Amino acid sequence: MQTTATMTGHPLEMVLDHIDAHRDTYRDELFELLRIPSVSAQPNHAPDIRRAAEFVRANLEATGVAVQLVETAGHPLVYGEWLGAPGQPTLLIYGHYDVQPPDPLDQWLSPPFEPTLRDGNIYCRGATDDKGQMFTHLKAVDAWMKSVGKLPINVKFLIEGEEEVGGANLERYVAENTAKLACDYAVISDTSQYAPGLPALTYGLRGLAYFELRVRGPRQDLHSGIYGGAITNPANALVQMLAGLRDDQGRITIPGFYDDVRPLEDWERAEYAQLPFDENAFRDAIGVPSLAGEAGYTTTERRWARPTFDINGLFGGYQLPGPKTIIPAEAGAKFSFRLVPDQDPEAITPRLRARLAELAPPGVVWELLVHSGGKACRVDPRTPGFQAASRAIERAFGIKPVLIREGGSIPVVGLIKDHLKVDTLLMGWGQNDDNLHSPNEKFALADFERGIRASACLLAELATS
Amino acid sequence: MQTTATMTGHPLEMVLDHIDAHRDTYRDELFELLRIPSVSAQPNHAPDIRRAAEFVRANLEATGVAVQLVETAGHPLVYGEWLGAPGQPTLLIYGHYDVQPPDPLDQWLSPPFEPTLRDGNIYCRGATDDKGQMFTHLKAVDAWMKSVGKLPINVKFLIEGEEEVGGANLERYVAENTAKLACDYAVISDTSQYAPGLPALTYGLRGLAYFELRVRGPRQDLHSGIYGGAITNPANALVQMLAGLRDDQGRITIPGFYDDVRPLEDWERAEYAQLPFDENAFRDAIGVPSLAGEAGYTTTERRWARPTFDINGLFGGYQLPGPKTIIPAEAGAKFSFRLVPDQDPEAITPRLRARLAELAPPGVVWELLVHSGGKACRVDPRTPGFQAASRAIERAFGIKPVLIREGGSIPVVGLIKDHLKVDTLLMGWGQNDDNLHSPNEKFALADFERGIRASACLLAELATS
DSSP states (O other), X not given: OOOSTTTTHHHHHHHHHHHXXXXXXXXXXXXXXXXXXXXXXXGGGHHHHHHHHHHHHHHHHTTTOEEEEEXXXXXXXXXXXXXXXXXXXXXXXXXXOOBOOOOSGGGOSSOTTSOEEETTEEESTTTTTTHHHHHHHHHHHHHHHHHTSSOSSXXXXXXXXXXXXXXXXXXXXXXXXXXXXXXXXXXXXXSBOSBTTBOEEEEEEOEEEEEEEEEEOSSSOEEHHHHBTTBOOHHHHHHHHHHTTXXXXXXXXXXXXXXXXXXOOHHHXXXXXXXXXXXXXXHHHHTOSSOOOOTTSOHHHHHHHSOEEEEEEEEEEOOSSSOOOEEOSEEEEEEEEEEOTTOOHHHHHHHHXXXXXXXXXXXXXXXXXXXXXXXXXXXXXXXXXXXXXXXXXXXXXXXXXXXXXXSSOOHHHHHHHHHHOOOEEEEOOBOTTSOTTXXXXXXXXXXXXXXXXXXXXXXXXXXXX | OOOSTTTTHHHHHHHHHHHHHTHHHHHHHHHHHHTSOOBTTOGGGHHHHHHHHHHHHHHHHTTTOEEEEEOOSSSOEEEEEEOOOTTSOEEEEEEEOOBOOOOSGGGOSSOTTSOEEETTEEESTTTTTXXXXXXXXXXXXXXXXXXXXXXXXXXXXXXXXXXXXXXXXXXXXXHHTTTTTOOSEEEEOOSBOSBTTBOXXXXXXXXXXXXXXXXXXXXXXXXXXXXXXXXXXXXXXXXXXXXXXXXXXXXXXXXXXXXXXXOOOHHHHHHHHHSOOOHHHHHHHHTOSSOOOOTTSOHHHHHHHSOEEEEXXXXXXXXXXXXXXXXXXEEEEEEEEEEOTTOOHHHHHHHHHHHHHHHOOTTOEEEEEEEEEEOOEEOOTTSHHHHHHHHHHHXXXXXXXXXXXXXXXXXXXXXXXXHHOOOEEEEOOBOTTSOTTSTTOEEEHHHHHHHHHHHHHHXXXXXXX
16 A cells, blocks of 8 residues: 555645644643543532533634534533545544543642643643543644645544443444444544554453442441351451452453453464563562463463453441451442453353352342443454554654554444444554553653644545545 | 348448439439540540540549549550458459440431430440440449448449550550559449340450451552553452451361360350340341351350451442542451450461461562450359349349350450459440440440449448458
């Protein structure tokens, strides 16, 4: 395939010049968005969610794209489209304006919702996940429109506010609007480069199945001396049930859990083995005494291509200073499985429920809440769209991207595949140490700017000659 | 042995009349003490602890007993003595003015530190444990002094403020003041009657060994997608370690844990079997679907005479609404073992530590904190002191008390035995459903008043003829 960059050389140069000239404006606009604490998991932030949606709507509209705020049963969607390039392909750009909760607050070095520049990085909740990355596409479109006056291809935007809570409203909207959303390519920037100076194209993601288990015993907390031994302690029952989900080899004991796991292919293992990776530096950066995981797999394989069981939160009984001799009335845990192709989160739930029923001791009542889920994905890197994306990154970053998977989950990729029959280009501008979902989330300002340039190049690369 | 009640008949009648005449005053004084939120586990309540100690000091002094506030490295002790009965035995009266934390606050029907009368019960944190019960002895002494002008025996008071946190300062004080505290009998009212209308004398208590386990992994919370599978999740490690402390039969797997457990004697099992006990009513009162416990033992035996392992609190990671996909940096648990004669809490700690070392997976760092401990006790109910206590209860309650053990722990009983070589009379005025350590703690006003009368009778019964 011939690169189209040469053909659109002059307009693209104008666009890239425009981006250079407006870097301060683009950064200030991002900071304004970052200051809105749009935490989708916490109901008290609902007004902030709406402010963030309105900000995105207005900012996108100012580029010349037709935009609407779409009300849902939950947080609003922002939909935009510019269809002024008949005969050219259509690109669907997905992103999300909601963010993870900022806690634990005491570990932030600067306020979580006050974007702060340190050492070339923007520190803020949402800086990289996903406000900063999503915003690169808005600014790329803005630069095309303001400098060239039009885009080389057709573009649709779909920016949601429930990504971090796995809301069902996006799926409903996509399912009900497949004609409106029809596209030839989709792109999401919500992943990372392989390392600083080593940009990547991501061809696979893990899926997710997230649950909450609540175990209830006595009507209220009881004195552990008076009642201890005569009833099942719900906190003991909880740890017994959770621990029972893995065997002493660390394998998940849910019957059928591994049935649909597609083994790593030889070329993938070879490809990963060639990537620079310093186990000791990785361990030290995390601060753990040693790495540990499933036998028979490298650290990279464990992170990208093997399923997991992680407890995300534990609670119950007395948590304040000092001892308190109670049997708690209730204990609970939030926990999740990262899934790999071709595991189906829908199939995990009944199997998990059956396994928990086996593990639950008598004398307690338990309840399993299903929080969210999403399929894993794995796409073919040899398609023309991927090749175009690769060239766009190479142009903006000055180096050809490596081919990787990532361990995180972006359920919308599966949703776009299911409903719009399109594979998604995962073009991530972040870094692995960006602390997304953690205190001190960051995004390199230079990566923000390179991301805008790469997105601008992508529009050119996808145009048919 | 001859009852001495007849000999002191006339003075005791005067005392009991005085108690009847001053019931409202005594109740109001108790309410004043109950309003002080003397929560020993929480540092912000230190001023309340001191206020409670000062209240007890002043109230006891007003009876005519010589009192001093004894400063310790922690919360102050109240020591009082009246030694005006030469040739008569000396009774040491122990109690505590500190209380358990009141949480969970939202389950209280009236404010936890506002004593509220409902259906003949005083509802308040500390109503029965131990302010209300302890106070009966102050008021019995008051009634003797105000009506007869003296006591029939010598009395020493030792009222502490660290019972609920297992503070070491009481033991240090007792060990350093064995001559000052020398006595012939000790009495504690910090236990329960067997049932309403069925007062009891308690001849055995369980001990306690209370720990906190903290498991640390990464330096900070991490994204479970990016890192999941490559490191040990400290919350997973915690539940694995805790669950591993019991086998699938529910037996504690700490090597040697059961070595020093003295088997129940036949007469004890026969005695317990004769006590009225409605399993279904007990289950329904607690609100559990079924009772459960160690195979081969009745519910009463499990509660009174078998060791336990109970998790008292669990914490770590994300506990707020909604999902959050993190690997927590740390997770922890508070947990405790109820011990039975002749288990030694000191011996449990190193054995537990060794077992946890076996159970801990690689990749995490863990720390075991020792919160508090106390030996179990079991005393001979055929001694003269017990017989006197039995008669005192029979006189005040109108029925002979039954002989029971209790499942709770009163470490001071072992301490009095070790340092003062005296067995303790456990004369409890509470009821099993008094919700001590739980929301809506209560104490029947009638039991408070009967307790004062029984204590007044005990002083008479212990006097030598």
